[in-house]
Amino acid sequence: MEKVMVKGTEAIGEAAIRAGCRHFFGYPITPQSELPEYMSKRLPEVDGVFLQTESEVATVNMLYGAACTGTRVMTSTSSPGFSLMMEGVSYMACAQLPAVFVNVVRGGPGLGDIQPAQGDYWQATKGGGHGDYKLIVLAPATVQEAVDLTVLAFDLADKYRTPTLILADGLLGQMMEPVEFPEFRDLSTLPDHSSWAMTGAKGRKPHIITSFDIDPYILEKMNLELVKKYREIEKNEVRWEEFKTEDADIVITAFGTVARIAKSVVEMARKDGLKVGLFRPITVWPFPYEPLKKLAEKVDLFFDVEMNMGQMLEDVKLAIGGEKPVAFYSRMGGVVPTPNEIYEALKKEFGRRE
Amino acid sequence: MRFIFAGFGGQGVMLMGQILAYAGMIEGKNVTWMPSYGPEMRGGTANCTVVVSDEPVASPVVDKAETVVAMNIPSMIKFQNFLVENGYFFLNKSVIDREPDKKEDIKIYKIECNEIADKLGNLKVANMVMLGAVIGATKIVSKESVFKALEKKLTGKKAELIELNKKAIEEGMKKVSEQ
Amino acid sequence: MKKLLYKMPESLSGKEFTYCPGCHHGIVHRLIAEVIDELGIREKTLVVAPIGCSVFAYQFFNMDGTIAAHGRAPAVATGMKRARPDLYVFTYQGDGDLAAIGTAEIMHAANRGEKVTTIFINNAIYGMTGGQMAPTTLLGMKTTTTPYGRDAQKDGYPMHMCEFLKEAKGVAYLARTKVTTPQDVEKTKKAIKKAFLAQVKGIGFGLVEVLSTCPTNWGMDPISAMKWLEENMIPEYPLGVFIDKVGDEK
Ligand SMILES: Cc1ncc(C[n+]2csc(CCOP(=O)(O)OP(=O)(O)O)c2C)c(N)n1
Ligand code: SF4
Ligand SMILES: [Mg+2]
Numbered sequence: 001m002e003k004v005m006v007k008g009t010e011a012i013g014e015a016a017i018r019a020g021c022r023h024f025f026g027y028p029i030t031p032q033s034e035l036p037e038y039m040s041k042r043l044p045e046v047d048g049v050f051l052q053t054e055s056e057v058a059t060v061n062m063l064y065g066a067a068c069t070g071t072r073v074m075t076s077t078s079s080p081g082f083s084l085m086m087e088g089v090s091y092m093a094c095a096q097l098p099a100v101f102v103n104v105v106r107g108g109p110g111l112g113d114i115q116p117a118q119g120d121y122w123q124a125t126k127g128g129g130h131g132d133y134k135l136i137v138l139a140p141a142t143v144q145e146a147v148d149l150t151v152l153a154f155d156l157a158d159k160y161r162t163p164t165l166i167l168a169d170g171l172l173g174q175m176m177e178p179v180e181f182p183e184f185r186d187l188s189t190l191p192d193h194s195s196w197a198m199t200g201a202k203g204r205k206p207h208i209i210t211s212f213d214i215d216p217y218i219l220e221k222m223n224l225e226l227v228k229k230y231r232e233i234e235k236n237e238v239r240w241e242e243f244k245t246e247d248a249d250i251v252i253t254a255f256g257t258v259a260r261i262a263k264s265v266v267e268m269a270r271k272d273g274l275k276v277g278l279f280r281p282i283t284v285w286p287f288p289y290e291p292l293k294k295l296a297e298k299v300d301l302f303f304d305v306e307m308n309m310g311q312m313l314e315d316v317k318l319a320i321g322g323e324k325p326v327a328f329y330s331r332m333g334g335v336v337p338t339p340n341e342i343y344e345a346l347k348k349e350f351g352r353r354e
Numbered sequence: 355m356r357f358i359f360a361g362f363g364g365q366g367v368m369l370m371g372q373i374l375a376y377a378g379m380i381e382g383k384n385v386t387w388m389p390s391y392g393p394e395m396r397g398g399t400a401n402c403t404v405v406v407s408d409e410p411v412a413s414p415v416v417d418k419a420e421t422v423v424a425m426n427i428p429s430m431i432k433f434q435n436f437l438v439e440n441g442y443f444f445l446n447k448s449v450i451d452r453e454p455d456k457k458e459d460i461k462i463y464k465i466e467c468n469e470i471a472d473k474l475g476n477l478k479v480a481n482m483v484m485l486g487a488v489i490g491a492t493k494i495v496s497k498e499s500v501f502k503a504l505e506k507k508l509t510g511k512k513a514e515l516i517e518l519n520k521k522a523i524e525e526g527m528k529k530v531s532e533q
Numbered sequence: 534m535k536k537l538l539y540k541m542p543e544s545l546s547g548k549e550f551t552y553c554p555g556c557h558h559g560i561v562h563r564l565i566a567e568v569i570d571e572l573g574i575r576e577k578t579l580v581v582a583p584i585g586c587s588v589f590a591y592q593f594f595n596m597d598g599t600i601a602a603h604g605r606a607p608a609v610a611t612g613m614k615r616a617r618p619d620l621y622v623f624t625y626q627g628d629g630d631l632a633a634i635g636t637a638e639i640m641h642a643a644n645r646g647e648k649v650t651t652i653f654i655n656n657a658i659y660g661m662t663g664g665q666m667a668p669t670t671l672l673g674m675k676t677t678t679t680p681y682g683r684d685a686q687k688d689g690y691p692m693h694m695c696e697f698l699k700e701a702k703g704v705a706y707l708a709r710t711k712v713t714t715p716q717d718v719e720k721t722k723k724a725i726k727k728a729f730l731a732q733v734k735g736i737g738f739g740l741v742e743v744l745s746t747c748p749t750n751w752g753m754d755p756i757s758a759m760k761w762l763e764e765n766m767i768p769e770y771p772l773g774v775f776i777d778k779v780g781d782e783k
Contacts, residue, residue, distance in 0.1 A: 027633075027634070028629075028659055028662040028663075028665040028678065029662065030661075030662050030663070033662050033663055033665060033677070036665070036678055037665070037677045037678055037680075040677075040678040040679065040680055041680045044681065050678075051687070051688075052665065052666050052678045052679075052688065054633040054634060054636065054668065055604065055633060055634035056634075057634075080602070080603065111584060111588075111600060111602070
């Protein structure tokens with residue numbers, strides 16, 4: 001396929017269509033409105049359905065409904081909108097409904113602003129809604145990766161019957177990069193959900209989909225089934241990237257676009273003879289605890305960089321287990337740290353410890 | 355190589371950056387284009403950054419640049435200190451009637467983009483005059499690639515403007531070869 | 534009269550409006566301020582700004598103010614009023630805010646006869662987020678999420694909030710106006726005053742829907758936008774007073 005230059009938001013939309021998604025429900029919110037706008041134009045061309053909803057509360061429940069019928073479905077939103085969806089996401093997780101969500105994170109909390117941020121990491125990885133559940137959370141760093149992970153998100157959602165989230169930020173959403181799109185998925189080859197989906201009880205027992213049981217023993221069983229699934233996902237789906245970690249004394253940990261800024265920092269440091277590397281979780285849930293723990297055996301210092309008050313930092317510390325020091329640098333409110341700024345902070349930290 | 359394109363909203367700085375990025379892609383290079391958006395844009399100045407590189411692009415966010423293109427005075431003031439040693443500083447002389455503070459160890463090109471565009475018959479292509487100057491001086495991509503990028507980018511009704519844009523690019527290139 | 538128009542109402546902060554040229558948000562802000570001045574209640578009035586282009590309303594009014602979550606202004610206003618019945622509370626909301634995400638809140642506030650006032654700016658579009666379809670977008674109208682024009686089969690019909698709300702027993706004043714001519718401006722101001730009096734007199738809920746322009750997202754200059762409003766919005770959204778339990782001003 002020929003490469004084309006596309007914006008991150010539009011790349012995700014096109015990738016979804018190629019992955020066989022023909023249903024999009026969404027409510028406008030900056031900085032991701034280009035995605036629903038793209039879908040409003042593009043979906044009718046492939047006989048798909050685009051519906052602008054009256055709210056994110058309605059959106060998530062429309063996803064619930066479409067997913068009940070075993071149909072690939074997606075929405076995208078930004079932080080305040082994702083907060084509104086939390087109740088429905090919890091329902092979908094419990095009802096084991098596959099769907100893909102995109103959260104193009106902006107500055108928060110509250111109304112915040114419309115600049116890139118990473119303050120929704122906890123919401124994405126630790127629950128967000130009520131009850132015991134997890135989402136598979138994929139954090140792309142390039143536009144190409146956003147395409148690849150969108151396709152993967154649909155496949156994982158179907159495979160594990162679980163809502164899956166693309167955790168992006170405004171930078172990735174607005175950025176244009178060359179991408180190669182995958183071929184269009186033949187819709188007849190999409191996973192078969194006829195064993196559970198609501199398609200009309202013709203000649204079979206009714207399929208009932210709920211996130212509910214009044215009997216605690218039965219509900220506990222449902223919980224245990226979810227736990228089993230999550231353990232399975234933790235075993236199979238951990239993804240991460242390492243960059244120049246083989247000989248690194250210092251390893252920067254970062255996710256999403258911040259990891260790319262950090263990559264430039266690694267290059268700057270290497271030029272100055274400092275052995276710095278980068279560890280980037282691609283799945284922020286399941287988090288790559290084991291590989292990070294292994295790195296801790298040979299690394300002297302970890303340097304976590306995020307656009308929040310230190311959310312992934314907790315997972316990094318959990319992985320490293322107090323064996324090695326973890327320093328932290330952050331910007332918040334939609335301020336994006338620059339390579340030089342991070343590098344200066346890193347040098348200071350390094351100097352302080354020597 | 356890192357580029358910053360900055361000017362008033364409406365001066366076509368976003369397109370300048372996109373065409374350059376596209377041309378880089380056509381040449382098989384790694385590229386990223388990133389716009390400023392939000393309140394900053396409302397304040398009147400718009401800017402975008404482009405990275406063109408043989409390696410995969412790491413940071414799309416730049417705080418240093420080999421090339422800064424300023425289409426107006428606020429942009430010149432805001433971005434002059436982003437320039438690295440031996441960097442290229444392109445100034446739209448038609449709008450910028452004063453000297454930048456930063457002058458040492460950099461190459462300055464002053465181009466009368468608006469006058470040249472006006473002579474070509476459309477003030478709107480002032481941005482392409484400047485882009486011509488940029489590729490002429492930095493040699494980051496070939497003229498042919500930029501032309502191809504224009505053909506990709508300007509489709510539908512805008513396709514009529516391709517020839518004019520090409521001329522503007524050539525005029526810009528000519529201008530720097532004279533300097 | 535003329536002179537009065539050019540005096541800065543005390544209820545405005547004096548901060549320059551940041552709305553686009555030809556946008557009606559500014560005109561309506563001014564009318565609200567004049568009404569609050571005339572009623573002499575500025576120091577007892579709370580403003581609840583929405584999320585939309587008028588998210589900055591709290592900066593423009595010279596009174597205590599907040600921003601409600603998108604669509605929730607009537608609930609926030611209810612909380613304020615129930616906590617401090619001695620104060621006056623008004624919400625200022627766009628059509629996305631009030632007629633899409635906030636439909637439940639406005640219906641229930643109205644139906645409860647909540648003693649608050651709502652000024653509703655219907656510009657048939659989502660201004661702040663860049664021109665997406667609003668519930669009030671006209672059929673056939675192109676927006677960034679109806680690139681082929683609004684289609685009733687797919688996108689539903691334009692939403693008539695006044696016509697829905699007029700069934701709510703708690704409503705004390707309800708009107709739809711416009712501000713395209715000086716006479717209309719005068720009428721709108723009267724309507725706003727009544728909607729406030731409904732609360733001041735403790736009768737019930739008051740709402741004024743003002744048909745407004747958004748030249749920027751309609752892709753028009755201010756003059757064409759006014760003309761477009763007259764020719765297209767008025768037939769769809771007839772002006773008028775739907776409910777008036779306030780009676781003549783005294
Ligand atoms: C929960 C949530 N969803 C979406 C948004 C994004 N958003 C901000 S304003 C707005 C709509 C604005 O339109 P309208 O209410 O008609 O006001 P206008 O700008 O036209 O005056 C939307 C969807 C948000 N801030 N919060
Ligand atoms: S975008 Fe529209 S509603 Fe918003 S300020 Fe401009 S004209 Fe007014
Ligand atoms: Mg509106």
